[in-house]
Amino acid sequence: NRQSEAFPILSALPAAPSSTDAQNTLWSERRNYFLDALQVRNWQAAYDSMAGHGFPGGDRMVDAEFFAGWVALTKLNDPARATRHFEALRQASSTPITQGRALYWLGRAAEAQGQTPAAVNYYQAGSRHIQTFYGQLAAEKAGQTTITLPADPVITAADRAAFENNEV
Numbered sequence: 001n002r003q004s005e006a007f008p009i010l011s012a013l014p015a016a017p018s019s020t021d022a023q024n025t026l027w028s029e030r031r032n033y034f035l036d037a038l039q040v041r042n043w044q045a046a047y048d049s050m051a052g053h054g055f056p057g058g059d060r061m062v063d064a065e066f067f068a069g070w071v072a073l074t075k076l077n078d079p080a081r082a083t084r085h086f087e088a089l090r091q092a093s094s095t096p097i098t099q100g101r102a103l104y105w106l107g108r109a110a111e112a113q114g115q116t117p118a119a120v121n122y123y124q125a126g127s128r129h130i131q132t133f134y135g136q137l138a139a140e141k142a143g144q145t146t147i148t149l150p151a152d153p154v155i156t157a158a159d160r161a162a163f164e165n166n167e168v
Contacts, residue, residue, distance in 0.1 A: 006033055016054040027060050034067060043075035051085070062098055065089040069105060079112035100129030104138040 010033055017023055030049055037046035050071065053064035069085030072078045086109060090102035103126030110119035119141075126138025130147055139147070 006036075010049065016056065023055075023060070030064075038071075043071055047071040047076060057092060062089060062092050065092060066101065066105075069109070073105070073109050073112060077112075079109040083109045083113075096129040096135065097132045100126050100132040100135035100138060102126075103129070104134040104141070107138060107141060 010029060017026060030053065034046050034049045037043075037049060047068055050064045050068040053061065053068075055061035055064060065085045065088045069082040069089065072085060073082035083106060086102050086105045089098065090106065092098070103122050107119045107122035107126060110116075110122055123138045123142035126135055127142050127144055129135030130139055131149060136147075
């Protein structure tokens, strides 16, 4: 394993190349390095590989911010740094899954900093995404004992037509 030689090369490459093929390749290498670093318990290398991702948005940015925040909180014991990543995650996507995950982990980071009222607020906000895994974890941390599912979405004629016209 030549991991110690890999990171200087990885960190010297452009964080988010302009070509999609280059982005895919670099992300694959960055993620593999991250997983290798976790396996050998090199927490700082794992963090560095994700924290320097350079993606301005999209799924890769969401994943990298989560991974960097998770390592910062659970392995480097740096909840303030983790908070920055989880907040970036929250801002990056409005999907219920990402919102539930970001708010749950923001609550964990606040809790680790002794900020109980802030943690409760994050957990309560995360519990609004109860249909997701992290929304359920947030609800549990917020002390909720019952689940109220959100209303079913209203499907319009335009939604139905768009679905029917999708050739996938």
